[in-house]
Amino acid sequence: MPPSYFEDPAPGRGSLAPRAAFASDARAVSLNGTWRFHLSPSLAAAPEGMHAEDFDDRAWDTLPVPAHWQLHGHGKPAYTNVHYPFPVQPPEVPSDNPTGDHRLTFDLPADWPDEPAVLRFDGIDSCGRVWLNGSELGVTKGSRLPSEFAAGHLLRPRGNVLAVRVHQWSAGSYLEDQDMWWLSGIFRDVTLLSRPSGGVADYQLHAGYDHVTGEGALSVTAADGVLLSVPALGVEDLPAGETVRLPVEPWSAESPRLYAGVVHTAAERVPVRIGFRTVVIADGQLKVNGAPVLFRGVNRHEHHPESGRALPRESALADIELMKRHNVNAVRTSHYPPDPYFLELCDVHGLWVIDESDLETHGFGDLGWAGNPSDDPQWTDAYLDRMRRTVERDKNHPSIVLWSLGNEAQTGRNLAAAARWTRERDPSRPVHYEGDFECEYVDVYSRMYADHEEVDRIGRQEDPNARRRAMPFLLCEFGHAMGNGPGGLLEYRELFERYPRCQGGFVWEWIDHGLTRLDAEGRAYFAYGGDFGEQIHDGNFVIDGVLHPDRTPSPGLVEFAKVFEPVRITATAGGIRVANHYDFLSLEHLSFSWAYEEDGVAVASGDLAVPSVHPGQSAEVPLPPLPDVTGEGWLTVRATLPEATAWAPAGHVVAWGQLPVVPAPLPPTAATGAALRFEGAELHLGAGTFDAATGLLTTLGGHRVHGPRLDLWRAPTDNDRGSAPSEESQWRAAGLHRLQHRVAAVKRREAELVVRTRVAPPGLGFGLLADYHWTADAGRLRLRVEVEPDGEWPCTLPRLGLRMAVPGSFGAVAWFGAGPGEAYADSRQAARVGRFARSVEELQTPYVYPQENGNRTDTRWLRLTSADGAGIRIDGEPLFDFSARRWTSEELDAARHTVDLEPGELLHLNLDLAQHGLGTASCGPGVLPQYRLHAQKAGFTLTFTTVDGPA
Known part of the structure; x- marks a missing residue:
């Protein structure tokens, strides 16, 4: 074979026809484990004859299989989003093409049968050439797709030598x-x-469901002599090609009923799980078992911070459990078929799946799509091969409801051919592909990152394309979860629920692709693009998931769970409305309970009787008997699992709602009792000491403090840095990161200190006038801040509030307000009102790329104390936001990894009236108008007191 085999655009050679992935009672031997490995910089430098049985590989390194060699000290990872990391001259690749040679010597089990056998590779990136005992089996391409090679004629009892040469490009x-x-x-x-001869070569299950009659139609397509048995349905030895109809329970993502069966011949038995469901497009909607579904989905790459796409099974299971616990009901397998085990888990636990082919040519977009393989006939076989291998491997999974042709490969004849083949091969599932903008060969209309206004237009049927208007609409990507965000999920959900054709979407994406790395001091952090010396990379754009790399849920996932919860609990004039937003389930599988809190302290609780509520319906139930309270009263109702499921323990909260019952009492009378005293360079007012020249507070009850003073800056989020011009670029152009404070006057009155200031960036003519009005009485120091724009402001504000520094020993934080997690103007549905306590360290969200985080909103009061309980308390009149951290906003802004953040001696506290929203401008729409923060006249009031011991 000529050395250019890996540059041939055609599929690999020598492999067997693709078939369903399955395990059976036929013998199988895993060849995973420790292999001999040698990496060469190119094919020309690779050792000759490495496939020979007598080749001496004793000096080679070892490498685990499965694995990526870059994650085991051979070469380095590289990340790009769009750009190819090599010159674009298809199908040619660089001569400097790292080539990894793998060798394994293995013995057969003593009882290995004298039957045909195949070698199966479930994933080789990007091209593998395979030899067994010196004989070539073939070449495989299509990195995330299986290839099987006939091997039985070459096997021997002992000393089999398997050699695989893998090319990076x-x-x-x-x-x-x-x-x-x-x-x-x-x-x-x-x-x-x-x-085995006479075994099950391949099979396809057909298990349709008639929602009118409640009957399933069951058959199997396979070779003559193959039978299907399903004991629970009384089906015994149903011949291939014959159909039986009988009453069944349907499969859905909400109720994933599977029937255990076996596809068998006299020579082989294949255990199967059968889910009865029918997918159709009718009335402009995608329907399963007669009902439209709403996709509350995520895009999922396979990733592990140590092993990359060599994903351990326990991580795949963790993904499923986390999805189910956070009300995710659908997955798009971006942008390739996952390990087959993941799809098995989707069948068992219940998730709708868009199964996507191993295809994307995004880098040609930089070239105006010139040379794009999607419309080039020499690539037709490769496109069809990848789609064929996807469909044949995964055809028996009831969780798969859509086939996807790939992603961001523009359009062309090869994609159209793949769509035709798929529809003919499996008419039971519609075809998806976002890049077919005119919807010429797909069955659903799909867009990515359409803003709310566009989705609204689509919902109102204002699309000029009649074919698109007749199709279900999906956002295959939306809510870009990069860093702090996404914002605006609630408004998307409202659109999905308003318009029947708008059937949901898939947040981008599931997990941050950070790779574990150690700094010079041995501290672990997560690396992203550029951290391995790549010349071409896309930085931290690979860090855009609702899970951190270690699979810790981000605040974005917690927000998703609340926004898309399947039960909506709200207040009515006379009680509580419980609305069922499941597609199929009634609410009988849930328990409901209530808790009543006064000023964040529980005073009563109990069970709540909720009638059976069918999907799409709601019921109103009366308020439970609540005790009288004098403080602020909140009723929280929770819907929980009464019994453990495979994915969550008993008591898991599926949904919750919080109802205001008694409003907060009026704030105490304004503090005006204490007199202002002047002593040398200091002013004394109540518990506060001020610098006489600047009017800054320097001590509070004997505790050294600095500030507070007006603050507008936040460490920009990934979304602040997105779009053009970005919010961050406008903020920096306006100098908001380097504001200067001019004290215009320090006015001393008998019982009031008034500090008049102007806060403005250097070199520019606009600013903010900020007046600080300080008063005090016994134990309380009250601050009223009044802000007014001065001049023409060119941009929004990151935040509007106060910054102050307090002793670092005040590391215990308690508050009454919204929590427990961080919240922002357009991402706050998951925050409930209550009393919460955290350490300062626990308030931080360790985004892989450090940025603004940790804001708590709607705070009534905040306590910061040391180990002995001494500290300060801050009350709002009525509310404020806060964040507390051991580094400044500037230090947070300068950091590029979490290990860059060194705790200082002080605690830096932000007390905000408001912050700019988050949006999703890192890849998608920016902040909605109602959540944008503008310079305008404003005022807010805080009261400071000292705390001497535990509350």
Whole structure:
């Protein structure tokens, strides 16, 4: 074979026809484990004859399989989102093409049958050439798709030598530009499978459901002699090609009923799980079992911070459990078919799946799509091969309700051909592809990052394209979860629920792709693009998930869970409305309870009787008997699981709602009792000491403090940095990161200190006039801040509030307000009113790329105390936001990784009237108008007191 085989745009060679992924009672041997490994900088430098049985590999390194060699000290990872990291001249790739040679010697089990056998590779990136006992089996491309090679004729009892040469770059790399780390190697399972004569070569289950009659139609397509048995349904030895109809329970993502069965011949038995469901498009909607579904979905790359796409099974299970616990009901397998085990879990636990082919050519967009393989006939076989292998491998999963042709490969004849083949091969599932903008060959209309206004227009049927108007609409990507965010999820949900054709979407994306790395001091952090010396990279754009790399849920996932909860609990004039937003389930599987709190302290609780509520309906239930309270009263109602499920323990909260019952009492009378005293360079007012020249507070009850003074800056979020011109660029152009404070006057009155200031950036003519009005009485120091714009403001404000520094020993934080997690103007649905306590460290959200985080909103009062209980308390009149951290906003702004943040001696406290919203401008729409913060006349009041011991 000529050395250019890896540059051939055609699919690989020598592999068997694709078939369903399945396990059976036929013998199988995992070849995972420790292999011999040698990396060469190019094919020309690779050792000759490495495939020979007698080749001496004793001096080679070892490498685990599955694995990526870059994550084991051989070469380095590289991240790009769009750009190809090599010159674009398809199908050619660089001569400097890292080549990894893998060798394994293995013995057969003593009882290995004398039958045909195949070697199965579930994933090789990007091109592998395979030899067994010196004989070539073939070449595989399509990195995230399986290839099987006939091997039985070459096997021997002992000393089998399997050799695989893997090239980092191949023609296939042009089809795999999928916004992820470029990582190479044999990264999924390698298995030797006995294939008994007369066994089950392949099969396809058909399990439709008639929602009118309640009957399932069951059959199996397979070779003659293959039978299907399903004991629970009384089906015994149903021949292939025959159909039986019988009453069944349907499968759905909400109730994933599976029937255990077996596809069998005299020579082989294949256990199967059968889910009865029918997917159709009718009345402009995608319907399953007769009902439209709303996709509350996420896009999922496979990722682990140590092993990359060589994902451990326990991580796949963790993903499923986290999705279910956070009200995710759908997954788009971006942008390739996942490990088959993940789809098994989707069947068992219940998730709708868009299964996507291993295809993306995004880098050609930088070239105006010139040379894009999607419309080039020499790539047709590759496109069809990738789609064929996807469909054949995954065809028996009831969780899959849509096939996707790939992602961001523009359009062309090859995608149209793949759509035709898919529809003919499997008419039971519609075809998806976002890049077919005119919807010429797809069955659903799909967009990514459409803003709320566009979705509203689509919902109102204002699209000029009649074909699109007749289709279900999906946002295959929305809510870009990069860093702090996304904002605006609530408004998307409201659109999905307003317009029947708008059937939800898939947040981008599930997990941050950070890779674990150690700094010079041995401290672990998560690396992103550019951290490995890449010349071309896209920085932290790979850090855009609702999970942190270690699979800790981000505040964005907590917000998603609240926004898309399947039960809506709200107040009515006379009681509580409980609305069912499931697609299929009634509410009988949930328990409801209530808790009543006064000023954040529980005073009563009990169970709540809720009648059976069917999907799409609601019921009003009366308020439970509540005790009289004199403080602020809040009723919280929770819907929980009464019994453990496979994905959550008993008591797991599926949904909650909080109802205001008694408003907060009026704030205490304004503090005006204490006199202002002047002593040298200091002013004394109540518990406060002030610098006489600047009017700044310097001590509070004997505690050294600095400030507060007006603050407008926040460490920009990824979303602040997105779009053009970005909010961050406008803020920096306006000098908001380097404001200067001019004290215009310090006015001393008998019982009041008034400090008049102007806060403005250097070199520019606009600013804010800020007046601080201080008064005091016994134990309380009251501050009224009045702000007024001065001049023409050119941009929004990051925040409007006060900044002050307090002793670092005040590390225990308690508050009455919204919590427990961070919240912002357009991402605050998950915050409830209550009393919460955290350490300062626990208030931080460790975003991989440090940025503004940790804001708590709607705070009534805040206590900051040391270990002995001494500290300060701050009350709002009525509310304020706060954040507390051991570094300044400027230090947070300068940091690029979490290890860059060094705790200082002081605690830096922000007390805000408001902050600018988050939006999703890192890739998508910016902040909605109602959440944008503008310079305008404003005022807010805070009261400071000292705390001498535990509350």
